[in-house]
Amino acid sequence: MANTGDIHVKELNKRSSGQAFEIILTPSTPDAKGAFPLSPTKKKETSLDEIKKKLEAADxxxxxxEAEVLKHLAEKREHDKEVIQKAIEEKCNFSKKVQEKMNQKMEANKENRTARMEALSEKFKEKDKKLEEARKNKEAMKEGEH
Known part of the structure; x- marks a missing residue:
């Protein structure tokens, strides 16, 4: 085994493929050995109580x-209900407005039609009067000739 400062070289058994060496690096300070352990630290044994506590915490x-998810879903359902209710109210309000406008138009049309009919009736009465006067004048003229 050769030793050159911080490096130790250990020759292993010769192999058919060639020689093998193990190189060991030594720390420069004696307290640096603890910084890089060669084997992983072993976990301490967990007791049955610790396992139960962990399971209870996970549960x-x-x-x-689950409660958060259910709460979120309930809030979403409530919001959806509010949106649907608002849409129904808006639809009803729109329908009422349309119905009112339609009734107003129908009433206006009815009034216009009635006014036109009355005007035509008055016009025909005037024509009837003129025709009647013309007949009377014609008859009076015929009687005057005889």
Whole structure:
């Protein structure tokens, strides 16, 4: 094993493919060894109580998440109901306005028609009077000739 400062080289058994070496780097300070452990730290044994606590915490998180989702869905449903109710009200208001306008137009048309009919009736009465006067004049003229 050769030692050159911070590097140790250890020759391993010769192999058919060639030689093998293991290179070991030594820390420059003695307290630096703890900084990079060669094997991972072993987890401490978890007890049954700790496992139960973790399961309960996970279950509580799941229930809390489900409650949040249900709350969100309920709020969304309530919002949808409000939107639908508002749309129905607007439709009813629109229908009422259209109905009122239609009734006003129909009433105006009826009044206009009545006024036109009365005007025509008056005109025909005037013509009838003139025709009657013309007949009377014609008859009077015929009688005057005889």
């Amino acid at each position: 509580e998180r799941r229930r809390s998440h």
